[in-house]
Protein backbone atom coordinates (compact mmCIF):
# COMPACT_ATOMS: atom_id res chain seq x y z
CA UNK A 190 0.00 0.00 0.00
CA UNK A 191 1.42 3.39 -0.99
CA UNK A 192 1.73 6.16 1.63
CA UNK A 193 -0.98 7.69 3.75
CA UNK A 194 -3.98 9.36 2.14
CA UNK A 195 -4.08 13.15 1.87
CA UNK A 196 -5.76 15.29 4.51
CA UNK A 197 -8.52 16.06 1.98
CA UNK A 198 -9.40 12.39 1.71
CA UNK A 199 -9.26 11.83 5.48
CA UNK A 200 -11.47 14.90 5.99
CA UNK A 201 -14.01 13.67 3.42
CA UNK A 202 -14.18 10.19 4.91
CA UNK A 203 -13.90 11.03 8.61
CA UNK A 204 -13.03 14.44 10.02
CA UNK A 205 -15.44 16.63 8.08
CA UNK A 206 -18.04 14.02 7.18
CA UNK A 207 -21.31 14.42 9.05
CA UNK A 208 -24.62 12.66 9.63
CA UNK A 209 -27.18 14.68 7.67
CA UNK A 210 -30.76 15.49 8.55
CA UNK A 211 -31.56 16.98 5.15
CA UNK A 212 -30.30 17.05 1.57
CA UNK A 213 -30.17 19.26 -1.49
CA UNK A 214 -32.54 18.53 -4.39
CA UNK A 215 -29.74 16.87 -6.37
CA UNK A 216 -30.93 13.33 -7.10
CA UNK A 217 -29.02 10.13 -6.42
CA UNK A 218 -28.76 7.90 -9.49
CA UNK A 219 -29.22 4.15 -9.65
CA UNK A 220 -25.65 3.94 -10.95
CA UNK A 221 -24.47 5.50 -7.67
CA UNK A 222 -26.33 2.84 -5.66
CA UNK A 223 -24.41 0.23 -7.67
CA UNK A 224 -21.15 2.12 -7.10
CA UNK A 225 -21.76 2.07 -3.34
CA UNK A 226 -22.43 -1.67 -3.35
CA UNK A 227 -19.40 -2.34 -5.55
CA UNK A 228 -17.20 -0.66 -2.92
CA UNK A 229 -18.85 -1.75 0.32
CA UNK A 230 -18.95 -5.41 -0.70
CA UNK A 231 -15.17 -5.53 -0.29
CA UNK A 232 -15.35 -4.73 3.43
CA UNK A 233 -14.54 -7.80 5.53
CA UNK A 234 -17.17 -9.98 7.23
CA UNK A 235 -16.74 -13.18 9.22
CA UNK A 236 -16.03 -16.06 6.83
CA UNK A 237 -17.01 -13.65 4.03
CA UNK A 238 -20.67 -14.48 4.74
CA UNK A 239 -21.86 -10.87 4.24
CA UNK A 240 -25.34 -11.14 5.80
CA UNK A 241 -26.51 -7.62 4.88
CA UNK A 242 -29.32 -7.29 2.35
CA UNK A 243 -30.07 -3.76 1.18
CA UNK A 244 -33.47 -2.44 0.13
CA UNK A 245 -33.07 0.93 -1.54
CA UNK A 246 -36.22 3.06 -1.24
CA UNK A 247 -36.10 5.61 -4.04
CA UNK A 248 -39.76 6.04 -5.05
CA UNK A 249 -41.82 8.50 -3.05
CA UNK A 250 -44.36 5.74 -2.31
CA UNK A 251 -41.73 3.47 -0.71
CA UNK A 252 -40.14 6.35 1.21
CA UNK A 253 -43.59 7.37 2.51
CA UNK A 254 -44.27 3.75 3.54
CA UNK A 255 -41.01 3.63 5.49
CA UNK A 256 -41.52 7.09 6.98
CA UNK A 257 -44.92 6.04 8.37
CA UNK A 258 -43.14 3.29 10.37
CA UNK A 259 -40.43 5.60 11.72
CA UNK A 260 -40.21 7.96 14.67
CA UNK A 261 -41.72 11.43 14.33
CA UNK A 262 -38.48 13.29 13.74
CA UNK A 263 -37.07 10.66 11.39
CA UNK A 264 -40.21 10.44 9.23
CA UNK A 265 -39.83 13.86 7.61
CA UNK A 266 -36.15 13.19 6.86
CA UNK A 267 -37.02 9.94 5.07
CA UNK A 268 -39.81 11.52 3.03
CA UNK A 269 -37.57 14.33 1.78
CA UNK A 270 -34.30 12.44 1.22
CA UNK A 271 -33.41 11.41 -2.35
CA UNK A 272 -33.12 7.80 -1.12
CA UNK A 273 -33.36 5.80 2.08
CA UNK A 274 -31.84 2.36 2.40
CA UNK A 275 -32.99 -0.40 4.73
CA UNK A 276 -29.94 -2.36 5.87
CA UNK A 277 -31.42 -5.76 6.62
CA UNK A 278 -29.78 -9.02 7.60
CA UNK A 279 -30.48 -12.44 6.15
CA UNK A 280 -31.05 -14.76 9.11
CA UNK A 281 -30.18 -17.68 6.79
CA UNK A 282 -26.98 -16.02 5.55
CA UNK A 283 -25.03 -19.24 6.08
CA UNK A 284 -26.93 -20.90 3.21
CA UNK A 285 -24.75 -18.87 0.83
CA UNK A 286 -21.63 -20.43 2.38
CA UNK A 287 -20.85 -22.69 -0.61
CA UNK A 288 -20.62 -19.59 -2.84
CA UNK A 289 -19.07 -17.11 -0.40
CA UNK A 290 -16.75 -19.34 1.65
CA UNK A 291 -16.06 -22.54 -0.28
CA UNK A 292 -13.03 -23.41 1.88
CA UNK A 293 -15.22 -24.91 4.60
CA UNK A 294 -18.75 -26.13 5.23
CA UNK A 295 -20.05 -23.29 7.42
CA UNK A 296 -23.63 -24.54 7.67
CA UNK A 297 -23.03 -26.66 10.80
CA UNK A 298 -21.55 -23.59 12.54
CA UNK A 299 -24.95 -21.90 12.38
CA UNK A 300 -27.89 -24.14 11.41
CA UNK A 301 -30.13 -24.62 14.46
CA UNK A 302 -27.99 -22.29 16.61
CA UNK A 303 -30.13 -19.16 16.92
CA UNK A 304 -27.66 -17.40 19.21
CA UNK A 305 -24.78 -17.84 16.76
CA UNK A 306 -26.99 -16.76 13.85
CA UNK A 307 -28.29 -13.65 15.63
CA UNK A 308 -24.85 -12.58 16.84
CA UNK A 309 -23.13 -13.06 13.52
CA UNK A 310 -25.96 -11.53 11.46
CA UNK A 311 -26.10 -8.42 13.64
CA UNK A 312 -22.33 -7.96 14.00
CA UNK A 313 -21.52 -8.43 10.35
CA UNK A 314 -24.49 -6.57 8.87
CA UNK A 315 -23.67 -3.66 11.21
CA UNK A 316 -20.12 -3.69 9.88
CA UNK A 317 -21.50 -3.69 6.36
CA UNK A 318 -23.69 -0.74 7.35
CA UNK A 319 -20.53 1.10 8.33
CA UNK A 320 -18.90 0.16 5.02
CA UNK A 321 -22.03 1.55 3.32
CA UNK A 322 -21.55 4.90 5.07
CA UNK A 323 -17.88 5.07 4.13
CA UNK A 324 -18.50 3.97 0.52
CA UNK A 325 -21.18 6.65 0.14
CA UNK A 326 -18.73 9.27 1.44
CA UNK A 327 -16.03 7.98 -0.86
CA UNK A 328 -18.20 8.70 -3.93
CA UNK A 329 -19.19 12.14 -2.67
CA UNK A 330 -22.56 11.33 -1.09
CA UNK A 331 -23.75 11.80 2.48
CA UNK A 332 -25.79 9.63 4.80
CA UNK A 333 -28.12 9.90 7.79
CA UNK A 334 -28.14 6.56 9.65
CA UNK A 335 -31.17 5.95 11.89
CA UNK A 336 -32.39 3.29 14.28
CA UNK A 337 -35.52 5.19 15.30
CA UNK A 338 -38.14 3.08 13.54
CA UNK A 339 -40.39 0.10 14.27
CA UNK A 340 -38.27 -2.88 13.21
CA UNK A 341 -41.12 -5.40 13.36
CA UNK A 342 -43.40 -3.16 11.28
CA UNK A 343 -40.67 -2.51 8.71
CA UNK A 344 -39.95 -6.25 8.51
CA UNK A 345 -43.66 -6.91 7.87
CA UNK A 346 -44.02 -4.11 5.31
CA UNK A 347 -40.78 -4.59 3.35
CA UNK A 348 -39.37 -8.04 4.14
CA UNK A 349 -42.42 -10.32 4.24
CA UNK A 350 -41.81 -13.72 2.68
CA UNK A 351 -38.06 -13.57 3.35
CA UNK A 352 -35.87 -14.52 6.29
CA UNK A 353 -34.54 -10.98 6.47
CA UNK A 354 -34.78 -8.68 9.49
CA UNK A 355 -34.09 -4.95 9.51
CA UNK A 356 -30.96 -3.73 11.29
CA UNK A 357 -30.90 0.04 10.66
CA UNK A 358 -31.88 2.48 7.95
CA UNK A 359 -30.08 5.43 6.38
CA UNK A 360 -30.99 8.38 4.25
CA UNK A 361 -28.69 9.11 1.32
CA UNK A 362 -28.06 12.17 -0.82
CA UNK A 363 -26.03 15.34 -1.12
CA UNK A 364 -26.07 16.72 2.43
CA UNK A 365 -27.46 20.17 3.14
CA UNK A 366 -24.98 21.68 5.63
CA UNK A 367 -27.72 23.77 7.26
CA UNK A 368 -29.31 20.55 8.59
CA UNK A 369 -26.45 19.24 10.74
CA UNK A 370 -26.23 19.71 14.48
CA UNK A 371 -23.06 21.08 16.09
CA UNK A 372 -20.37 18.41 16.11
CA UNK A 373 -20.58 16.38 19.29
CA UNK A 374 -17.53 15.50 21.42
CA UNK A 375 -14.99 13.10 19.97
CA UNK A 376 -12.64 12.42 22.89
CA UNK A 377 -8.88 12.17 22.77
CA UNK A 378 -7.18 8.79 22.73
CA UNK A 379 -6.67 8.56 26.50
CA UNK A 380 -10.40 8.75 27.24
CA UNK A 381 -11.50 5.47 25.63
CA UNK A 382 -8.29 3.64 24.83
CA UNK A 383 -5.73 1.61 26.66
CA UNK A 384 -2.55 0.17 25.22
CA UNK A 385 -1.56 -2.96 27.10
Ligand SMILES: Cc1cc2nc3c(=O)[nH]c(=O)nc-3n(C[C@H](O)[C@H](O)[C@H](O)COP(=O)(O)O)c2cc1C
Nearest residue numbers: 206207208209263334335336337338357369372373
Ligand atom coordinates in the same frame (compact mmCIF):
# COMPACT_ATOMS: atom_id res chain seq x y z
C1 LIG B 1 -26.86 3.15 14.00
C2 LIG B 1 -27.22 4.61 14.11
C3 LIG B 1 -28.51 4.96 14.49
C4 LIG B 1 -28.88 6.31 14.56
N1 LIG B 1 -30.19 6.62 14.80
C5 LIG B 1 -30.59 7.90 14.66
C6 LIG B 1 -31.98 8.23 14.71
O1 LIG B 1 -32.86 7.37 14.87
N2 LIG B 1 -32.34 9.53 14.55
C7 LIG B 1 -31.39 10.51 14.34
O2 LIG B 1 -31.79 11.68 14.19
N3 LIG B 1 -30.08 10.23 14.27
C8 LIG B 1 -29.66 8.95 14.42
N4 LIG B 1 -28.32 8.64 14.30
C9 LIG B 1 -27.36 9.72 14.01
C10 LIG B 1 -26.35 9.94 15.14
O3 LIG B 1 -26.94 10.63 16.21
C11 LIG B 1 -25.14 10.68 14.55
O4 LIG B 1 -24.55 9.85 13.61
C12 LIG B 1 -24.14 11.07 15.62
O5 LIG B 1 -24.68 12.01 16.51
C13 LIG B 1 -22.86 11.62 15.01
O6 LIG B 1 -23.15 12.73 14.19
P1 LIG B 1 -22.05 13.26 13.16
O7 LIG B 1 -21.75 12.11 12.23
O8 LIG B 1 -22.73 14.40 12.41
O9 LIG B 1 -20.87 13.70 13.92
C14 LIG B 1 -27.93 7.32 14.28
C15 LIG B 1 -26.62 6.96 13.92
C16 LIG B 1 -26.27 5.62 13.84
C17 LIG B 1 -24.87 5.27 13.39
